[in-house]
Amino acid sequence: MGGGDLSGRRILVPESRDLDLFAGMMEQHGAETIRCPMVKILDLDDPAPARDWLDQLTAGAFNDVILLTGEGLRRLMTVARADGRETEVIAALGRTRIFVRGPKPVKALREIGLGPYRIAPAPTTDGVIQALAEEDLSGRTVGVQLYPGNPNELLLDAVRARGGAPVAVTPYRYASDSETVAVEAAIRAMAAGRIDFVAFTASPQVRRLHEVAEACGLADEFRAGFRNTRIAAVGPVVAEAVVALGGTVAVSPESTFHMKPLVNAIRDLLARDSSAQRG
Incomplete structure (x- = not known):
């Protein structure tokens, strides 16, 4: 067995x-x-922050994207579908280099026909930072998908240390009283x-x-x-x-x-x- x-x-x-x-x-x-x-796990009460992040993505503002969770990408795509721009968002993601923390965001990417540029060697913030250590992010804007309850300044600072400008979004929330x-x-x-x-x-x-x-x-x-x-x-x-x-x-x-x-x-x-x- x-x-x-x-x-x-x-x-x-x-x-x-x-x-x-x-x-x-x-x-x-x-x-x-x-x-x-x-x-x-619930959608945001106010999707405006997620919508603003997607506006920047589709306008070509992001050179790179970091996905920490599969749920985060799915929730972003929920907002995109509600706005009638799912195809546009997928195309914009496809023009970026996508770094992922682990297997769950890889699975979510595959659901929309995309794949990662680089997978962190360990599914942790430190693992993502290690993946970024080999990259020169000078002059690059990096969209960073976070998860509720963790502003992850450690990761954002690591992006800045490599020369990048992080733009963070937390696209869902936890209903902790359930x-x-x-x-x-x-x-x-x-x-x-x-x-x-x-x-x-x-x-x-x-x-x-x-x-x-x-x-x-x-x-x-x-x-x-x-x-x-x-x-x-x-x-x-x-x-x-x-x-x-x-x-x-x-x-x-x-x-x-x-x-x-x-x-x-x-x-x-x-x-x-x-x-x-x-x-």
């Missing part, structure tokens, strides 16, 4: 956009999943030892769990949950968020940072556990 069986394992799945897909991957191997949407009751229940279940794994696929999920715990007087339960529950992280950014809040990552994919490798990493860990017990 290429990994351990998940039968009888209760796995908390705090995914948002791909919740059912990710949970289904676990269930195929026998897991009982507890679905808990942590962060709901599903609070479910998040509270998840924290209590983790603290009580009723969850075998929690599988984080984005750092806002980790922060959301902690924020709900603090707001609802469940700080002790949060700490106990992080002690009592094995934590799976999809990649280094998520792992850093876990460690920052006092957790320990039990398992993470070694190189390919998305959902299927995370499922396989959990299965491999359980297979090693079984082998050790038999030994």
